[in-house]
Structures are given as C-alpha cells and as structure tokens.
Amino acid sequence: MCGITGYIGYREAYPIIINGLKRLEYRGYDSAGVMLYDGKEIQLSKTKGKVSDLEEITNKEPERKKGNIGIGHTRWATHGVPNNVNSHPHISKSGNLVIVHNGIIENYDTLRKELISRGYTFKSDTDSEVLINLIEEVKTQENCKLGQAVQLALNNVIGAYSITVFDKTKPNELVVARLGSPIAIGVGENNKEFFIASDASPFIEYTKDAIYLEDEELAIIKIDKGIKVRKIKDDSMVDTHIQKLKLSLDQIEKGGYDHFMLKEIHEQPKAIIDTYRGRMLPNEGIIRMSGIDNHINKFLNAERIIIVACGTSWHAGLVGEYLIEDKARIPVEVEYASEFRYRNPIITSKDVVIAISQSGETADTLAAIKLAKSKGAFVFGICNVVGSSIARETHAGAYTHAGPEIGVASTKAFTTQITVLALISLKLASKKGEISKSELRTFMQEMQLIPKKIESLLKVDNKVKEIAAVYKEATNCLYLGRGFNFPVALEGALKLKEISYIHAEGYPAAEMKHGPIALIDENMPIFVIATRKGHYEKVVSNIQEIKSRSGKIIAIVTEGDTQVKEIADHVIEIPETVEALTPLLTTIPFQLLSYHIAVMLDKNVDQPRNLAKSVTVE
Numbered sequence: 196m197c198g199i200t201g202y203i204g205y206r207e208a209y210p211i212i213i214n215g216l217k218r219l220e221y222r223g224y225d226s227a228g229v230m231l232y233d234g235k236e237i238q239l240s241k242t243k244g245k246v247s248d249l250e251e252i253t254n255k256e257p258e259r260k261k262g263n264i265g266i267g268h269t270r271w272a273t274h275g276v277p278n279n280v281n282s283h284p285h286i287s288k289s290g291n292l293v294i295v296h297n298g299i300i301e302n303y304d305t306l307r308k309e310l311i312s313r314g315y316t317f318k319s320d321t322d323s324e325v326l327i328n329l330i331e332e333v334k335t336q337e338n339c340k341l342g343q344a345v346q347l348a349l350n351n352v353i354g355a356y357s358i359t360v361f362d363k364t365k366p367n368e369l370v371v372a373r374l375g376s377p378i379a380i381g382v383g384e385n386n387k388e389f390f391i392a393s394d395a396s397p398f399i400e401y402t403k404d405a406i407y408l409e410d411e412e413l414a415i416i417k418i419d420k421g422i423k424v425r426k427i428k429d430d431s432m433v434d435t436h437i438q439k440l441k442l443s444l445d446q447i448e449k450g451g452y453d454h455f456m457l458k459e460i461h462e463q464p465k466a467i468i469d470t471y472r473g474r475m476l477p478n479e480g481i482i483r484m485s486g487i488d489n490h491i492n493k494f495l496n497a498e499r500i501i502i503v504a505c506g507t508s509w510h511a512g513l514v515g516e517y518l519i520e521d522k523a524r525i526p527v528e529v530e531y532a533s534e535f536r537y538r539n540p541i542i543t544s545k546d547v548v549i550a551i552s553q554s555g556e557t558a559d560t561l562a563a564i565k566l567a568k569s570k571g572a573f574v575f576g577i578c579n580v581v582g583s584s585i586a587r588e589t590h591a592g593a594y595t596h597a598g599p600e601i602g603v604a605s606t607k608a609f610t611t612q613i614t615v616l617a618l619i620s621l622k623l624a625s626k627k628g629e630i631s632k633s634e635l636r637t638f639m640q641e642m643q644l645i646p647k648k649i650e651s652l653l654k655v656d657n658k659v660k661e662i663a664a665v666y667k668e669a670t671n672c673l674y675l676g677r678g679f680n681f682p683v684a685l686e687g688a689l690k691l692k693e694i695s696y697i698h699a700e701g702y703p704a705a706e707m708k709h710g711p712i713a714l715i716d717e718n719m720p721i722f723v724i725a726t727r728k729g730h731y732e733k734v735v736s737n738i739q740e741i742k743s744r745s746g747k748i749i750a751i752v753t754e755g756d757t758q759v760k761e762i763a764d765h766v767i768e769i770p771e772t773v774e775a776l777t778p779l780l781t782t783i784p785f786q787l788l789s790y791h792i793a794v795m796l797d798k799n800v801d802q803p804r805n806l807a808k809s810v811t812v813e
C-alpha cells in the first residue's frame with residue numbers, strides 16, 4: 196500500500212513525480228504529497244485527498260514545483276488518520292532530511308519514546324516521521340553519511356518498508372531501501388537521471404531499464420556516479436541487475452474507457468488467450484507448464500494441495516479446489532492466507548502449497564508462503580505481476596499474463612487465475628491418467644472458445660445496465676451459486692460491496708435455507724447462477740423458494756433456458772460451455788452489474804474508499 200515516486204536528474208522533477216503518483220494511486224489515495232529541492236530550499240507540499248487535490252495546491256504556488264530532485268507519495272493510512280499532517284513526505288527535526296515510506300514500522304512506539312527522551316518532538320502520528328528522525332539521530336551520533344545512517348537506522352527497525360530519503364546537505368543523492376514492500380529504480384541514459392517508484396509505471400515513458408531492489412537492500416543513487424547497492428544487514432555490495440521492461444504506456448492508460456475497471460472487464464478475452472497461449476496444445480493433447488513439468492513429482496506425490504490467497508484470489512482458489520479435485524483427484528484445501536499464517540497449520544513436505552496473488556505483494560500471502568516453506572512444503576505461485584515478491588519467493592510458478600490490472604476491484608485477474616488453475620488441473624489429471632487424451636482435447640477446445648464467448652457475453656452490457664438501474668438503491672443483496680459457481684457468487688457479492696458500498700453476501704444456494712432465507716422480502720434482490728450444467732434442478736428449487744417469499748430474482752442462465760425465465764424477474768443468458776469453465780462466463784455479468792451500479796451511484800469505481808490495490812500490510 197502507498198505509492199512512492201522519486202526523481203533525480205536534469206529534468207524538472209515535478210511533472211514526473213505528479214504523473215507518477217497518479218499512476219500509483221491504485222496503491223492508496225487518502226492523501227498525497229511531494230517534496231522538491233530547487234537548489235536552495237526544500238519545498239514540501241502535502242494534503243489529505245488525492246493527487247489532484249495536491250495539484251490544486253501546487254498550481255497556486257508555482258515555486259513549489261521547481262527543482263530537478265524530488266520525492267512523492269500517495270498514501271493508504273496505517274498509523275494516523277488521513278490528514279494533512281500525517282501525509283508524506285515527512286521531514287526530520289533539523290529540516291534537512293525528508294522521507295517517503297511505504298510499509299509499517301512495528302516497533303515505532305519504542306523508537307518514538309526513545310527519540311522523545313533525546314529531545315525529539317513529533318508533529319504527526321506516523322511511524323514514518325519516527326523513522327526519519329531515527330535516521331537523523333543516527334547520522335548525528337555517528338557523524339556519518341546519509342547512506343550509512345539509513346542503513347544503521349534500518350537495522351534497528353522491525354517491520355516492512357520501502358523508503359526514499361533525501362538530505363538537503365547532500366542534495367545530489369537519494370537513498371532507497373526495501374524490506375517487504377516493492378521498489379523499482381529506473382535508470383536513465385548514461386546514469387544522468389534516475390527514477391524511483393513502487394512499480395515501473397511512473398517512468399515507463401522515460402526508460403525501459405529498471406533495477407528492482409530485493410528485500411534488505413539499500414541503494415545510494417548519485418547523479419553521474421550511478422547506483423551502488425548494498426545489503427542492509429552485513430554491508431556487503433550487491434551486483435545490480437538491470438531488467439528490460441516489457442510494460443508499455445498504452446497498457447497502463449484507460450484506452451478510451453471511462454474507467455480502468457471497464458477496460459479490464461473488456462480485456463478479459465485477450466487476457467485469457469495470453470494466459471493459455473503456448474500452454475495448450477489440443478492437437479497433441481498436451482498441456483505445457485514448465486513450473487509444473489520441472490517439479491512434476493512434487494505434485495504427483497502430494498498428499499494434498501493447499502491453496503492460500505486473499506480476497507478475489509481466494510475465490511479463484513475455491514474454483515481451483517473444485518477443478519483440481521474433480522479433474523486430478525488430488526485433495527485440495529483452500530485457506531485465507533491471513534488465517535493460515537497464524538493458526539499453526541499442519542504442513543509437511545508431502546504438501547504442495549499454491550499461492551495465488553494478482554499483485555504478488557500481498558503481505559499475508561507472502562507470510563503464508565514463508566511459513567509453508569519453513570515446514571518443507573513445495574510452494575507454487577500464481578501471480579500476475581512479473582518479478583513480484585511472491586513470484587520470487589515461491590519455488591516455481593505460472594504467471595497469468597493478464598497485463599497490468601489498475602482498477603482496485605479485480606476482474607481480469609480472477610478469470611486468468613481460474614484459467615491457470617484449469618490448466619493445472621488438466622495437466623495433473625493427464626499426468627495421473629485421470630483424463631483421456633480425447634477428453635483433454637475436448638476440454639482444451641472448449642477453453643479456446645471461451646474468449647469469443649466472453650466477447651459475445653459483453654454485449655449484454657445494456658441489459659445489465661437496465662437491471663443495475665432497477666436495483667441500484669438496494670441496501671442488501673444475496674448472491675447464490677452451487678458447485679463451480681459458488682465461488683462466483685462470493686466474487687459477485689465482493690465486487691458489489693467494494694465499489695458500490697452496498698451490502699451483499701454470497702452463499703452456496705442450498706445454504707440459503709439455513710439462515711439467509713430469513714432476510715428475503717420483496718425488497719431483496721437475489722442474484723442466482725442457474726446454468727444448465729451444474730445442479731440445475733436443485734437451483735431451480737432454490738429459486739422457487741425465493742419466489743414464494745417474494746424476493747426479486749435476477750438469474751444467470753444458459754442460452755435457450757425456458758424454465759427459470761418463467762420464474763425470475765430478470766434473466767441474463769450466457770453461452771453454453773463445460774461446467775468447469777462456467778465461472779469464466781458467469782462472473783462477467785456480475786462484474787458489469789457492480790460496475791454500472793457504482794457508476795450510477797456516482798462512486799469512485801477505480802479507487803473505492805478505504806481500499807488499495809496491493810495490500811502490503813497485514
């Protein structure tokens with residue numbers, strides 16, 4: 196959470212930092228700030244609100260925008276409410292050192308008390324202001340350079356961070372460090388300029404060369420002299436490795452859509468093709484996944500597979516459980532990473548753990564991986580962000596290749612994660628002899644039809660809009676599904692909650708009568724997945740139960756359905772496919788529905804309140 200940007204070089208730093216912050220707002224957007232150094236003075240501008248609010252302030256005083264060196268921050272509050280004072284950057288007692296920080300310093304209270312006893316005072320409630328003063332105290336006591344002071348201070352810190360620090364007394368350098376929160380450094384031509392950011396999107400138009408710091412690394416960046424990276428713990432030098440970025444500008448722009456979420460919903464056909472491209476060879480009856488092929492015995496000898504994830508990725512994991520158990524006949528458990536990591540689970544070297552994460556940075560999922568590894572389990576990652584912490588921490592893995600997902604509500608991440616899980620289930624099924632070549636071929640051919648089917652399904656947009664208009668004032672909604680579509684019900688409810696702020700619950704349809712049925716009255720919209728393949732008759736009975744209690748029924752049915760049409764208030768048709776792949780289709784109308792309701796309610800679709808795209812704190 197929180198986004199960091201920085202620049203040091205020959206250009207005006209302000210536009211680079213501000214535009215960079217806008218691209219990083221998905222990480223947090225409750226306050227924003229920027230520090231520029233114009234060669235004489237530090238200009239600090241910060242405010243509660245979004246980067247656009249910050250711009251309003253700086254536009255009134257253009258001198259605040261001057262300088263070739265600067266750092267910026269967009270915040271998701273942890274310590275201290277979102278207000279102007281708690282906004283970053285934070286400045287040290289002497290007024291010389293300035294920091295932007297992403298993460299949490301867990302022992303900040305002890306450090307703060309120690310610093311207070313040495314005469315420091317604090318303006319904000321943040322752990323970050325404690326850290327910059329700790330750096331200042333170390334620098335003063337040790338009479339050392341900034342890089343060394345940062346290093347010594349970080350050795351006294353417990354927690355997670357990515358930071359960038361500026362020192363007015365040495366204005367030609369920036370010090371960057373990371374532990375548990377990502378940070379990338381863009382390297383300009385001939386070491387004449389450097390860009391710092393939580394991900395590479397802020398500097399993609401300036402350079403394709405980037406260095407991703409690893410955990411416990413610290414970089415000292417000096418104009419003309421370049422970057423020196425060392426280990427924070429033992430001071431050893433690190434050989435830096437410059438990566439060529441594949442990210443392009445159009446991937447991180449809205450491309451004519453009103454919102455990133457809508458763009459990403461529409462990108463799903465392509466994203467799914469990109470996910471299975473090169474991995475499915477239907478004619479040969481082969482699924483190729485090097486991460487599995489190289490460790491096939493781990494999977495084949497696994498006593499069980501444990502899937503760990505959070506939020507939408509956890510919902511995809513549930514679909515994965517149904518897929519892997521159904522196709523490959525390996526027992527699967529799906530765990531919330533946040534529970535798994537703290538509940539002393541039984542894990543052995545006979546377990547395979549699959550960690551799913553779009554961002555690859557989710558703190559709880561990362562901690563669950565570390566725990567599983569420490570118990571000897573083999574850990575396989577399914578991530579979207581290439582080179583992310585989870586991708587690096589796992590023994591092997593498969594990328595989803597969905598492209599950047601910027602809307603805070605996950606859409607294409609979900610469907611591409613399910614695509615990878617379907618491939619894994621088929622791969623394991625074929626290796627175990629649980630599926631014949633011809634069945635495998637048929638399944639792959641069905642998979643290849645999914646993108647076109649989603650394209651045609653996206654045309655129901657107007658109908659979904661009409662339904663959204665009818666139910667946009669609802670205060671409570673129920674989402675029901677069975678089998679493979681139970682997780683889709685959970686996901687549908689989550690999408691509505693997070694961007695419309697309407698309370699919604701997802702349930703397995705048959706569970707309704709064990710409690711939620713009490714909620715049903717004539718005001719309650721109930722979204723039911725009633726596709727032909729998948730306990731159809733049972734779901735129809737559940738729909739009848741709703742009808743007899745006057746609930747409003749909005750059903751997702753298979754094209755040509757007649758039975759549900761007669762009972763439901765509204766139906767949305769989806770194309771026919773094999774049951775195991777229906778989640779890839781049934782989820783689309785729910786995504787569109789929550790999108791349209793949020794737009795109609797004038798909510799901030801891409802940046803819903805209180806949320807952030809990557810949850811790097813626990």
Ligand code: F6R
Nearest residue numbers: 506507508552553554557604605
């Ligand atoms: C919901 C959503 C979150 C994420 C969750 C896990 O739309 O985006 O629930 O799915 O925070 O994030 P990743 O997949 O990045 O680990």
